[in-house]
Amino acid sequence: MAADSKKTAEDDGGEFADFMADISEEIALRVESLEPKPKAQPEAKKATPVPPDAGLILEWENVVDRMIEEVR
Amino acid sequence: MSVVNYGTREITCKIVYYGPGRSGKTTNLQHIYSQLPEERKGKMVSLATDTDRTLFFDFLPLDLGTISGFATRFQLYTVPGQVYYAATRKLVLQGADGVVFVADSQSRQLAENIESLQDLHANLADEGLDPRTIPLAMQYNKRDLPPGEISSIEDLDETLNFRAVPYFSASAINGGGVFETLRSIASMVLSRLSAPAPKEV
Numbered sequence: 001m002a003a004d005s006k007k008t009a010e011d012d013g014g015e016f017a018d019f020m021a022d023i024s025e026e027i028a029l030r031v032e033s034l035e036p037k038p039k040a041q042p043e044a045k046k047a048t049p050v051p052p053d054a055g056l057i058l059e060w061e062n063v064v065d066r067m068i069e070e071v072r
Numbered sequence: 073m074s075v076v077n078y079g080t081r082e083i084t085c086k087i088v089y090y091g092p093g094r095s096g097k098t099t100n101l102q103h104i105y106s107q108l109p110e111e112r113k114g115k116m117v118s119l120a121t122d123t124d125r126t127l128f129f130d131f132l133p134l135d136l137g138t139i140s141g142f143a144t145r146f147q148l149y150t151v152p153g154q155v156y157y158a159a160t161r162k163l164v165l166q167g168a169d170g171v172v173f174v175a176d177s178q179s180r181q182l183a184e185n186i187e188s189l190q191d192l193h194a195n196l197a198d199e200g201l202d203p204r205t206i207p208l209a210m211q212y213n214k215r216d217l218p219p220g221e222i223s224s225i226e227d228l229d230e231t232l233n234f235r236a237v238p239y240f241s242a243s244a245i246n247g248g249g250v251f252e253t254l255r256s257i258a259s260m261v262l263s264r265l266s267a268p269a270p271k272e273v
Contacts, residue, residue, distance in 0.1 A: 015251045016107045022134060027083065028140040028264045034076055034265065058077055 076142065077266050079212045083144045086167055087254075090192050091174035092184035093153030096213040099244040100174060101132045101148055104254060109246075112137070114200045146258065153188065162195045170207035170261040171196075172253055174244075175232055177222040182231065187230055207260035210239035211253045215244060228266045 076083050089097040098118065105116045114249040117131040134146040147167075165171075173192065175185045191205040212228045223231075229239055238256045242249025 001075075012196065015247070016104075019251050019255055020259075023262070024139045024256055025134065026259055030143060030262050030265050031076060031083075031140045033145060036078060044252065052082075 080248045081142050083139075083142045083265065084147065085145070085169045085258070086147045086149065086174065087170045087257055088165055088168045089150040089172045089200075090161070090165075090188065090212075091228070092152060092176055092181065092188040093155075094181045095153060095174045095176040095181070095188075095243075096244040097150035097153065097174045098130050100172070100211070100213075101150060102132050103244055103250045104134070104148065105132055108134075111207050117190055121255075125209065127174075129160060133265075142247075146252075148154065153169070158191070160190065161191065162198060163193075165195050165199050165201070167250060168196075168206070169264070170209075170257045172209050172211055172257050173232070174211045174213050174242075175228060177212050177228060178217065179221065182223060182228075185228075185232055189211075193200045204235065207257060208235060208237045209257040209260070210237060211242045211244075211249060211251075211252050212239060213242045213249070215246050216243040 076154055089100055091097050101116065101118075105113070112135055114133045114135060126174065129152065130148075130150040132148040134148055136144040138144070149164050151157070151164045153272075171192065173189060175189075194267060196203040210229070210233050212225055214222065217223075225239075225241055238260075240249045240251060240253045240256065245248050
């Protein structure tokens with residue numbers, strides 16, 4: 001009879017345990033591979049070093065002399 | 073689609089047992105239920121008619137406990153096999169992550185198997201699920217019947233398994249092949265687990 005041959009949890013409790021073992025392993029692998037990585041803090045942009053005398057015409061006097069020379 | 077929810081630490085997967093009427097879908101779930109340890113036995117919901125046919129669907133929540141820090145649940149459903157419950161089958165298929173097609177090995181049931189498989193494909197497509205890629209396992213059930221009454225595994229596989237997915241010989245009434253099938257479909261579903269897409273701001 002089918003009912004007689006039907007396995008029960010008592011006589012074959014291993015089926016679910018085996019299933020759990022396999023699935024647990026699979027989930028562990030999957031979860032690990034999908035775990036969102038913490039976002040790395042974006043590195044602060046390095047400012048281009050500006051020399052302290054940038055933009056200054058250091059030889060101002062000479063420039064004026066040259067301009068006067070040109071006008072002449 | 074099954075999703076790993078890192079916020080709530082949950083994994084939930086929906087697996088649907090599909091197939092023609094009386095192929096053994098409910099018997100599969102009953103065997104799984106019978107093997108659950110007491111502490112994991114929730115309620116198996118089975119809506120059957122007085123002739124023991126599945127009227128609406130069976131539902132077996134399989135709470136696997138916490139695995140790798142995630143509360144893991146498999147929801148197993150069956151659909152009613154009878155042709156006239158088409159709408160119910162469609163409803164149960166919604167959001168399925170994987171399907172087990174339970175075929176009846178009896179030679180005289182071959183046409184019903186084919187019809188049910190075609191119905192599955194049509195309903196999957198209607199629900200926006202790709203019949204060519206959704207995790208699927210074939211189960212050729214009732215292998216305990218006399219050899220003269222059943223088709224060979226090779227014949228069944230050639231006729232029904234055109235996607236060449238994993239297939240299993242089973243005798244669900246005795247429990248044979250039931251967990252092998254479940255393990256296979258669970259594995260396929262898990263391999264497609266994905267993290268939820270980030271919300272757009």
